Amino acid sequence: MYLDYVIRRFSITLLVFVLAVSINFALPRLTPGDPVEQQLNQLISTSSGSIGDVKAIVESYRARFGLDQPVWRQYLDYWGMVLRLDLGFSLANYPERVGESIAAAMPWTLGLLGMATLLSFAVGTLMGGMLAWPRAPRWIGWFAAPFLVLSAIPYFLIGVVLLFVGAIVYRIFPAGGGFPFDMTPGFDGATILGIAWHATLPALSIILAQIGAWAIGMRGMIVSVLGEDYIMLAEAKGLSQRRIFLWYAVRNALLPQLTKLALTLGHLVSGAILVEVIFSYPGMGYRLYQAIQSKDFFVIQGIVLILSMSIALTMFILDLLYPLIDPRITNKRS
Amino acid sequence: MSAPVLEIADLSVRYRTPKGPAFAVDSIGFNLMPRERLGLVGESGSGKSTTVLALMRMIRPPGEISARHMRLEGRDVLALSTEELRRTRFARMSLVPQGAMSSLNPVLTIGAQFADLFAAHGQKSDTARIAKLLARVGLPAHVSSRFPHELSGGMKQRVCIALAIALTPAVILADEPTSALDVVVQKQVLATLGRVQQEIGAAIILIGHDMALMAHFVDRIGVMYAGRLVETGPVKSVFAAPKHPYTKMLIGALPSLTEKRAFQGIPGVPPSLTDRPPGCPFQTRCPAADARCRAEAPALRQVGAAHDAACHFAEAA
Ligand SMILES: Nc1ncnc2c1ncn2[C@@H]1O[C@H](COP(=O)(O)OP(=O)(O)OP(=O)(O)O)[C@@H](O)[C@H]1O
Numbered sequence A: 001m002y003l004d005y006v007i008r009r010f011s012i013t014l015l016v017f018v019l020a021v022s023i024n025f026a027l028p029r030l031t032p033g034d035p036v037e038q039q040l041n042q043l044i045s046t047s048s049g050s051i052g053d054v055k056a057i058v059e060s061y062r063a064r065f066g067l068d069q070p071v072w073r074q075y076l077d078y079w080g081m082v083l084r085l086d087l088g089f090s091l092a093n094y095p096e097r098v099g100e101s102i103a104a105a106m107p108w109t110l111g112l113l114g115m116a117t118l119l120s121f122a123v124g125t126l127m128g129g130m131l132a133w134p135r136a137p138r139w140i141g142w143f144a145a146p147f148l149v150l151s152a153i154p155y156f157l158i159g160v161v162l163l164f165v166g167a168i169v170y171r172i173f174p175a176g177g178g179f180p181f182d183m184t185p186g187f188d189g190a191t192i193l194g195i196a197w198h199a200t201l202p203a204l205s206i207i208l209a210q211i212g213a214w215a216i217g218m219r220g221m222i223v224s225v226l227g228e229d230y231i232m233l234a235e236a237k238g239l240s241q242r243r244i245f246l247w248y249a250v251r252n253a254l255l256p257q258l259t260k261l262a263l264t265l266g267h268l269v270s271g272a273i274l275v276e277v278i279f280s281y282p283g284m285g286y287r288l289y290q291a292i293q294s295k296d297f298f299v300i301q302g303i304v305l306i307l308s309m310s311i312a313l314t315m316f317i318l319d320l321l322y323p324l325i326d327p328r329i330t331n332k333r334s
Numbered sequence B: 001m002s003a004p005v006l007e008i009a010d011l012s013v014r015y016r017t018p019k020g021p022a023f024a025v026d027s028i029g030f031n032l033m034p035r036e037r038l039g040l041v042g043e044s045g046s047g048k049s050t051t052v053l054a055l056m057r058m059i060r061p062p063g064e065i066s067a068r069h070m071r072l073e074g075r076d077v078l079a080l081s082t083e084e085l086r087r088t089r090f091a092r093m094s095l096v097p098q099g100a101m102s103s104l105n106p107v108l109t110i111g112a113q114f115a116d117l118f119a120a121h122g123q124k125s126d127t128a129r130i131a132k133l134l135a136r137v138g139l140p141a142h143v144s145s146r147f148p149h150e151l152s153g154g155m156k157q158r159v160c161i162a163l164a165i166a167l168t169p170a171v172i173l174a175d176e177p178t179s180a181l182d183v184v185v186q187k188q189v190l191a192t193l194g195r196v197q198q199e200i201g202a203a204i205i206l207i208g209h210d211m212a213l214m215a216h217f218v219d220r221i222g223v224m225y226a227g228r229l230v231e232t233g234p235v236k237s238v239f240a241a242p243k244h245p246y247t248k249m250l251i252g253a254l255p256s257l258t259e260k261r262a263f264q265g266i267p268g269v270p271p272s273l274t275d276r277p278p279g280c281p282f283q284t285r286c287p288a289a290d291a292r293c294r295a296e297a298p299a300l301r302q303v304g305a306a307h308d309a310a311c312h313f314a315e316a317a
């Protein structure tokens, strides 16, 4: 039965993948204007002197990128490239390959944003749950108002404030970058410390920006779970408060939170572009921002593709985890 | 004669509401003897579940419990510390909840829900012990590895009964344990409850709406109205000679096979629990109410052998 479920979920993931690749192929071709021509025109208008026969250059570019082929041919070629994980060249930083560019940015994003998101999820969910728990320690209550305020402040605002206070007024933390630029990254204590040092402010702004929402969401879930008959029976059975809280209340309230977590993780990059931009953090968000600014077509396309795939993949992984958290899931067809 | 397992005097439960305190349970008192079966009946909202929750000390704010005394096997339940109370629950007094359908944790197997009961009371749990308990309520051992959603309503109800007898308590509180089941299953489950109750030698308080079903099961019956106990007595004597007009109406409302007549309800609605007029709470619906009933609330007093009623006209009936 679980296998059935896995196969069903996997085929959906596969379908999402095919759609993502196809849309990613189609979108730029549907937008008016020719990226190559635009790129060149911009080059011409900004540089003094003539570049030569624009038409000829455009043609040679089109041939190089396969844009002179019929559409179905391009589509098949595109699939070939995607399957070989070859996402083409960066237009702005030719001959850098898009794949390399993404591969260089990915670990930063996963490390910083992933860790920060998971951390704020774990702490926020647990504290939000305790906020709703009648027998929780009193000090938990002090967090209610701050969480509410934090949940209403957008990422970038917290980022800007932290940057201003932590790096400009007090100069405790660096104002940007992923590691000290006078350092050659290696796998040693100094490197790790340097990286952590640079990650503190951006991580803090993500944690602060998210923790309120996690806590408020979980508080609401626990409040509704508290009225459930199984909580009442658990109390009547004489179970300890800790056991009831973790295994009866939190376990049952967790499911919607996990769905939100999967979506957040999937949207990691798009959601945190601003944080990476504010702190010039060398992750995917910052790379995407640069690519958009320089109209670096293939890089944008590549990052968007990776994004949609990562969303599909996290949803798939979560789908595999759901039945372990809520045994009722495999039975329901959704 | 042995001592009662449960002695309750002047038990009240007040809910603080914006309109003033609501007396969900109003100075009720009774004793429960070992192995005795007491039935509590009364219409919806009369305070039956609240009474049971108060006995378990599970009233949540804004509710407040008060009692002259509330002794379980001689120990005052209201004086127990939180930890003592936790250890007493289910070990000495257990509960078969009103919503058995939804009273099992959906994410834990049945076995795990037995195991955490044993663990909470410092006892070892093993599959054999759980299987034995399940067998006692007529369930196969493999139910232990099932999740609640994989069981039928009747099976869940039986699981709840098995949980309630697991630690051989002295008192079982069963709050409408069969109300969500069809008639056939209802009878079976009730029979099971009665059998295991006798096997472990516990006393039981059974709550229900169904006077007929109740009459077959209990030794003694208590009738509640607007938070008060208005009549209590041996089931035979209450059915043969009900003293309180409300009890008469409840019995009169029972459908009869021999005589076909229009279905008879009880006209009127119970009084508000917050804004309580002086006098008898039943005065607004009572055909016999007079000036005295509007001025003075009747106390529960003896009207027959072990038979009490709270009505000024009890002797006349
Ligand atoms: N939190 C609360 N605040 C105010 N009043 C409450 C609260 N909880 C319960 N009550 C009141 O207590 C009264 C008794 O409720 P209870 O659940 O004990 O009735 P019951 O006899 O078990 O009814 P049923 O047969 O429908 O189960 C009801 O009138 C209800 O409105």
Ligand SMILES: [Mg+2]
Pocket: B048, B049, B050, B098, B175
């Ligand atoms: Mg009830």
